[in-house]
Amino acid sequence: MNLVSSVHETAQTKPQKIAYRFMGKDTTYAAFDLSVSLFASALKDLGVNEGDKVAFLLGNTPHYLISLYATMRIGATAVPINPLYTPDEISFILENSDAKVVIAIDQLLPLVEVASQTFPMIENFIVCEMGPDAGEKLATLADHIKTKVHAFTTLMKQAKPLSEIVTVDENESAVILYTSGTTGYPKGAMLSHKNIYSNARDVGDYLGFSENDRIVATLPLFHVFALTVVANAPLLKGATILLEPRFSPGDIFTLIREQKATVFAGVPTMYNFLYQYPEGKTEDFETIRLSISGGSSLPVSLLHDFEEKFQVRVSEGYGLSEASPVTCFNPLDRERVPGSIGTNIMNVENKIVNEMGEEVPVNEVGELIVRGPNVMIGYYKQPEETAAAIRDGWLYTGDLARRDENGYFYIVDRKKDMIIVGGFNVYPREVEEVLFSHRDIVEAAVVGIPDTNFGEEVHAYVVLKEGSKATEQTVHDFCAKRLAKYKVPKHIEFLKELPKNATGKILRRSLKNQIRS
Structure with missing residues (x-):
C-alpha cells in the first residue's frame, strides 16, 4: 500500500466523502481521484516517465494536491519549491534537481519566461490559472518562447483517465524536499514512498485522525510539516482538508467556526498572531479537538496564554525534512509536558548522544539522532553529505536536546545556533x-x-x-x-x-x- 493507492481505495469505497474544500467548493474523493488520474495521464502525454523530476511552484490550492498525487501515480518524483523564493533560489533547485517539468501558479509567468531561456532541460511548463486574465497572458507567453507552455485546465480537459497506478519500489524516491539552506546551498532530501507513507500512517494513528476530522490547511503545503500532517495523513485516513491559500487570523477563525474544523496545525508565529488578534474569542476554537504546533519551539508562556484564552490543549511535536518529518509528539492519552516535544511516535526511535555517538545519561544535553522507516534515502547527488548525516542507520539531526526520566524529549537549540x-x-x-x-x-x-x-x-x-x-x-x-x-x-x-x-x-x-x- 502507498499513498496513491490509499486515496484510490477511499474513492472506490467512499466516493462521496469530501476530500478537500477550497474557496467554498467541496471536492469528493471520487472527483479528486479522477482529477489525479487525468493529470497523471497528461504528464505521461508530455513525456514524464518513472523517475523523472517534476517541480512544483504552487501554493495551497487543489493544483498542489492533484499534482503531487498524479506525479507519484506515474512513478515520477515531486520537487516542491517555495514559490516565494527568489529567482536565484528557484534556479538553483531547478538545476540541482534535474527537473524535467515545472508546474507553477500564474503569478510566476515572468519567472517561467526567464526559466524557459535559462534551463533547456525543462521540457514543459504547466501554468495553473488563478487570475482572471491568466489565460490571455499565458497565450501571449506561449507564442514567443521555445519551451512548451501549457494551461493546467486545458491539459485536464484533453486527457483521458489513467486507470493504472505504476508499481514503484517502496524505496524509490517519491519527493525531494530542499532544506531551507540556513548554511550554504540547500540540500535535496530524498524521501521514498515508504518514508512518506509510513510517517503519514504513524502520525495519523498517533493523533487519532479519522474520516470525521476536518483539518485546517493554512500551513504551506510545499513545507514538510504540512505535507505530512495536514495533507498526506488526513487523506490516508479519509478525512477532509480545509485548504486555506494564506494565513490570516480573522479568516482562520471564520473558517473554523463555519466549517466546524476539528484539527488546527500551525507554527508558533501563527499561534502568536491568533492569540494577539483582538477579536479572537474562546468559542472560535470550540470545535477544535486537537491543536498542533511544530516547525520550531513554542514558547511556554505563549502556550499557556493561548490555552487559557481559547480553552484548547496545544500539543507540540518535532520533525525535520530528512525524517518525513515527524519523530516525536506529545501523547494525547496522557500528560502533556509544556516545553517538551513529547515522546517517540510509533515505529520511530529517538536518542541523545555525545560527540562520540554514545548515548548520554538522562537530562544531559547532546545531539538528537533518529532512526525509523521515515528516515530519508539521502541527499540528492550528495553522497558525502548523506554519509555525514546518516551513520549506522541513525539520522543526526544537528539539534541539541535532552531526555527526561519519563521519556519526554526537549529541544535545547540548534547545534549551530x-x-x-x-x-x-x-x-x-x-x-x-x-x-x-x-x-x-x-x-x-x-x-x-x-x-x-x-x-x-x-x-x-x-x-x-x-x-x-x-x-x-x-x-x-x-x-x-x-x-x-x-x-x-x-x-x-x-x-x-x-x-x-x-x-x-x-x-x-x-x-x-x-x-x-
Whole structure:
C-alpha cells in the first residue's frame, strides 16, 4: 500500500466523502481521484516517465494536491519549491534537481519566461490559472518562447483517465524536499514512498485522525510539516482538508467556526498572531479537538496564554525534512509536558548522544539522532553529505536536546545556533523564553555575535506590543533578574517585525547579516 493507492481505495469505497474544500467548493474523493488520474495521464502525454523530476511552484490550492498525487501515480518524483523564493533560489533547485517539468501558479509567468531561456532541460511548463486574465497572458507567453507552455485546465480537459497506478519500489524516491539552506546551498532530501507513507500512517494513528476530522490547511503545503500532517495523513485516513491559500487570523477563525474544523496545525508565529488578534474569542476554537504546533519551539508562556484564552490543549511535536518529518509528539492519552516535544511516535526511535555517538545519561544535553522507516534515502547527488548525516542507520539531526526520566524529549537549540560566551554555552531558546514572559514582548529572537573579549555575546531582537513603553534598559533589567549574567543580552534591539520564512520560522541568519551590515 502507498499513498496513491490509499486515496484510490477511499474513492472506490467512499466516493462521496469530501476530500478537500477550497474557496467554498467541496471536492469528493471520487472527483479528486479522477482529477489525479487525468493529470497523471497528461504528464505521461508530455513525456514524464518513472523517475523523472517534476517541480512544483504552487501554493495551497487543489493544483498542489492533484499534482503531487498524479506525479507519484506515474512513478515520477515531486520537487516542491517555495514559490516565494527568489529567482536565484528557484534556479538553483531547478538545476540541482534535474527537473524535467515545472508546474507553477500564474503569478510566476515572468519567472517561467526567464526559466524557459535559462534551463533547456525543462521540457514543459504547466501554468495553473488563478487570475482572471491568466489565460490571455499565458497565450501571449506561449507564442514567443521555445519551451512548451501549457494551461493546467486545458491539459485536464484533453486527457483521458489513467486507470493504472505504476508499481514503484517502496524505496524509490517519491519527493525531494530542499532544506531551507540556513548554511550554504540547500540540500535535496530524498524521501521514498515508504518514508512518506509510513510517517503519514504513524502520525495519523498517533493523533487519532479519522474520516470525521476536518483539518485546517493554512500551513504551506510545499513545507514538510504540512505535507505530512495536514495533507498526506488526513487523506490516508479519509478525512477532509480545509485548504486555506494564506494565513490570516480573522479568516482562520471564520473558517473554523463555519466549517466546524476539528484539527488546527500551525507554527508558533501563527499561534502568536491568533492569540494577539483582538477579536479572537474562546468559542472560535470550540470545535477544535486537537491543536498542533511544530516547525520550531513554542514558547511556554505563549502556550499557556493561548490555552487559557481559547480553552484548547496545544500539543507540540518535532520533525525535520530528512525524517518525513515527524519523530516525536506529545501523547494525547496522557500528560502533556509544556516545553517538551513529547515522546517517540510509533515505529520511530529517538536518542541523545555525545560527540562520540554514545548515548548520554538522562537530562544531559547532546545531539538528537533518529532512526525509523521515515528516515530519508539521502541527499540528492550528495553522497558525502548523506554519509555525514546518516551513520549506522541513525539520522543526526544537528539539534541539541535532552531526555527526561519519563521519556519526554526537549529541544535545547540548534547545534549551530548555540552561543559560547567566555567558554559558557548559551542556548538562544532559553533566553527567548525569558523574553517571551515579559508582558510587553510579542516576539523575540536571540543570536550570537563576535566579541573580542568573550568570543561571542548575546544579541536580542524584540518586537513590542503596540503602545508599550519598555526600553532597552527595562528589558535588560528584566532578563538580569532571571538569567545568569553571561546569558543576559548585551544588546537589545527593537524591530517592528522579525524576518521569517514562508512557514513563519524566524530567520536567524538574516538577523546576523543585519548586524554585520
